[in-house]
Amino acid sequence: MRGKLTEYFFLLSAWFFVFSHLTLRSGMDYHFREIEDKWQRFWAEDNTYRVENTTDKPKYYVLDMFPYPSGAGLHVGHPLGYIASDIFSRYKRLRGFNVLHPMGYDSFGLPAEQYAIQTGQHPAITTETNINRYREQLDNLGFSFDWSREVRTSDPSYYKWTQWIFMQLFNSWYNLETDKAEPIDALIARFKSDGNGSVGAVCDDDVPAVSAADWASFSERRQQELLLKYRLTYLRESNVNWCAALGTVLANDEVKDGFSERGGYPVEQKKMMQWSMRITAYSERLLRGLDHIDWPDPLKEMQRNWIGKSVGAMVKFAVEPSAISHRPSADLFIEVFTTRVDTIFGVTFLVIAPEHELVKTLTTAGQKDAIESYINQAKKKSERDRMADTKTVSGAFTGSYAVNPFNGDKVPVWIADYVLAGYGTGAVMAVPSGDQRDYLFAKHFELPIVPIIDIQNIETEADPTKEGHYINSGPINGLTYKEAIPVLHAKLAELGAGYAKVNYRMRDAIFGRQRYWGEPVPVYFKDGLPYLIDEKELPLLLPEIDKYLPTETGEPPLGRAENWKYQDAYEYELSTMPGWAGSSWYWYRYMDAKNDGEFASKEAVAYWKDVDLYIGGSEHATGHLLYSRFWNKFLKDLGYVNEEEPFKKLINQGMIQGRSNFVHRLIDEEGRGTNTFVSNGLKDTYDTSAIHVDVNIVQNDVLDLEKFKEWRPDFGNAEFILENGKYVCGVEVEKMSKRYYNVVNPDDVTARYGADTLRMYEMFLGPLEQSKPWNTNGIEGVFKFLRKFWKLFHNDKLEFSVSDEEPTGAELKSLHKIIRKVEEDIERFSFNTSVSSFMICVNELTELKCNKRKILRDLVVTLAAYAPHITEELWTLLGNAPGTLSYAQYPAFNPAYLVENEFAYPISVNGKMKMNLNISLSLDETEVRSVVLSNPDFQKYLEGKEARKVIFVKGKIVNVVV
RNA sequence: GCUCGGAUGGUGGAACUGGUAGACACGCAGGACUUAAAAUCCUGUGCCCUCAACAGGCGUGCGGGUUCGAUUCCCGCUCCGAGUACCA
DSSP: OHHHHHHHHHHHHHHHHHHHHHHHHHTOSOOHHHHHHHHHHHHHHHTTTOOOSOOSSOEEEEEEOOOOOOTTOOOTTTHHHHHHHHHHHHHHHHTTOEEEOOOOBOOOOHHHHHHHHHHOOOHHHHHHHHHHHHHHHHHTTTOOOOGGGOOBTTSHHHHHHHHHHHHHHHTEEEETTTTEEEEHHHHHHHHHHHOSTTOOEEOOTTOOOOOHHHHHHSOHHHHHHHHHTTSSEEEEEEEEEEETTTTEEEOGGGEETTEETTTTOBOEEEEEEEEEEOGGGGHHHHHHHGGGSBOOHHHHHHHHHHHOEEEEEEEEEEEOSTTOSSOOOSOOEEEEEESOGGGGGGOOEEEEOTTOTTHHHHOOGGGHHHHHHHHHHHHHSOHHHHHHTSSOOOOEEEEEEEEOTTTOOEEEEEEOTTSOTTSTTSEEEEOTTTOHHHHHHHHHHTOOOOOOBTTOOOSSSOOOOOOSOBOSOGGGTTOOHHHHHHHHHHHHHHHTSEEEEEEESOOOEEOOBSOSSSOBOSEEEETTEEEEOOGGGOSOOOOOOSOSSOOTTSOOGGGGOTTOEETTTEEEOOSBOOTHHHHTSHHHHGGGTTOSSSSSOHHHHHHHOSBSEEEEOGGGTTTHHHHHHHHHHHHHHTTSOOOSOSBSBEEEOOOEEEEEEEEEEEEOTTSOEEEEEEOGGGGGGSOEEEEEEOGGGEETTEEOHHHHHHHOGGGTTOEEEOBTTBOBOEEEEEOOOGGGTOOOOHHHHHHHHOHHHHHHHHHHTSOTTSOEEOOOTTHHHHHHHHHHHHHHTBOTTSOBOOBOSOOOHHHHHHHHHHHHHHHHHHHTTOHHHHHHHHHHHHHHHHHTTOOBHHHHHHHHHHHTTTOHHHHHHHHHHTTOOTTOGGGSOOOOOOGGGGOOSEEEEEEEETTEEEEEEEEETTOOHHHHHHHHHHOHHHHHHHTTOOOOEEEEETTTEEEEEO
């Protein structure tokens, strides 16, 4: 304790030294460090931003995507969204809302585990360290988070409820009749009374028909097996992305080009028993829900594409028996999904995926070698290879034929890797006249191409249009597309050959990882079947293990836990939940973060309802944001929450890219680097190579030569060829990363300029949604602005001095312009323009030498959301109680102060601006017309010509047409 | 390939529903203050022509169009960024 205290004082005095040094150096009177420390401490001690769940104020929920606490700490790009959301939260508070603005950590994840593997350090320990560092950095920026509601997904008190939600999913099925999830008990009751024949449910494809009598006769085991086919989370043998190097399974969106997104290791397809989430049950609701939420259109579009709804039909093609030697049954069919049944008479062959289950059956003896070699070749191709040559046509004939149910034509069955096993039925009916891939395939293998529409042009490529009238198409000849569809659907039903069907691209989400640092799945196995542990035993704690690696037998790390058994008898599930588990419901936990009896109380959920504003990156479009909507809908179906959609409005903040600096090193004749460096403007006259240089020793692209020599002692005696006495560095925009020496730590910026400057500067940089490179070139301007603002309240002797005189019209006008502007800008998330307007306002008031209390008081409130520290300080200097600024009232805008009676009309001739004329705004069109035309200065623009027409827009423009 | 964004001075950007393009800031140049520097303040700064002022011409990626008037709307193109990947 004593040691800590001494350390504290030492640090404090060190700070004061740095601080007073800075002050003396710059001679400034705005002591940001002192002010910011003081108020950050005050807010923490005062619990200024603690929020209650019960008030008579309207609620407003502002959420940031919580961070994964990485070892690298925050860089200057991370806080961009947090600053915006903080400004918005503070503004809403000033508008009388009860604002929930929490923060927490998505603290389960791979990097901590990878670090544990390397160092043996428990991930919980490194995670804790990283969180503390993040917290310190966040605190430095003056955010108004209610830290009493902090959540950490890796904390047992939190993952207890993640596990609980998993249990609810396990205990639920999706009823298509009511179009919602329901308790599994209701399904069991149906089985008991009627069997499963009448049950409309989302379930596995291979569910057998079961009568009530069957069900009653089933063993416990068979009953459980059947139920598992209906549960919303279920075990399934699925093709997973297996990454041998990571010893784990990756989700589709974690694999890029056949390699793991993290680490870049090769990924192969492997069959494995996996927990899955039946998100497909919600496809339609996830799609429809997008129409009712205020999200950026590109983001919604991404989700729509991901869900990938297509309306079409299933059509069965009977396999022609003759050719097949070893036919297992008489009624063998190939089922295809098509969005163009209308082209069925143009089918000249079928194509099935190389992995299709019928491939073996359909291959005739004569084609066996060709098919096998093609399959082997397809297997060897990595996804990257397949992507690289989309133009190459490949495939093999099985030797079998199928029969077109509509006209009885025999068509050959081929295999080709352009047909994917995982989509639709893994088989397509090929219509070369209407589909370009089919067309290329037919041309390549010399298969027939049959035109089916009269105006179709298939000379050089397929024509997919639906215009015109059908030909060569039996019953639909002469009909248009619209007329043909009902005829075809009727025919399909009549023939028993198919039915209309809606297909989705989205697949069920795999919900398990062969990893340690994640939520344990609250399941144990008895006779090879999964059972939930008792709810009272939650949380199922993550056990200690000796090493964070898979076991020797290839089991996940949890297999190493000693004596880790349910009731000392049954094996627990050894995989853990994926990264997105904890983040799929966290916004509810913030509502009632400490509740030990529920994930959040009914009252809290009823009060806060949903997130009004969510700010985060668009990279989560098809992961986190889709899973969260899924879990939210599920929780609503069971009555635990009240809203169909969790995030009413969403804003994507752009990425802050790094801005790298280079020095240009002179190269000698042999191509070796020398000890001489050339300034950027002169580099083209020499042979040079560029070397990254730490951006922190560069200011406005000018290199600090001494610091450079210090930074790279190996260049301690470097020589420089300067331009205008300076060494100018080269510049490039790259990812912000340690290896480019372009990482800027917000702590360094706040040490130099303060948090208020950093906050305003990040906003000043440009529109929130836009990605932009970080550079500090303009930060001085924002810093100067704050000092000017401070000066308004102080006299020449740097004493606080405001006057109680009545404000003038000009002063009131300036104030009310900014009151309106900030209001408008914040509501449309245009924070950058507000900062400019604040500068204009302070420039105007400085010009007017305004230090009137009545003006400055309101200005302080208006600026409070952007620069909370300096405004708190001035607010108390103005005589208000400390801490009350956050809950003050945003000043009311009074348009009366902005009324003008004159306007400097731009006068243009033929649309080109020529001059300005001050004209009273009370004049109407004819009066203005005569004022302009009779103005002597204006005559010369007419050049003696007649004014043919005068366009007049009141308060805007006068345009004279000659 | 498809989908969605974007392109404005030396730089970041502004111009909200078609109405004075370049606000605000950085940078740069010049000046004041200072022994000097820092800080601060003042002036100028889209490009071209002009000694300069006045005046003029050009100008929002490129080419057209609609309009009294286009950075803004329409058509075609170029380039950059993001997402997606043979989806039947």
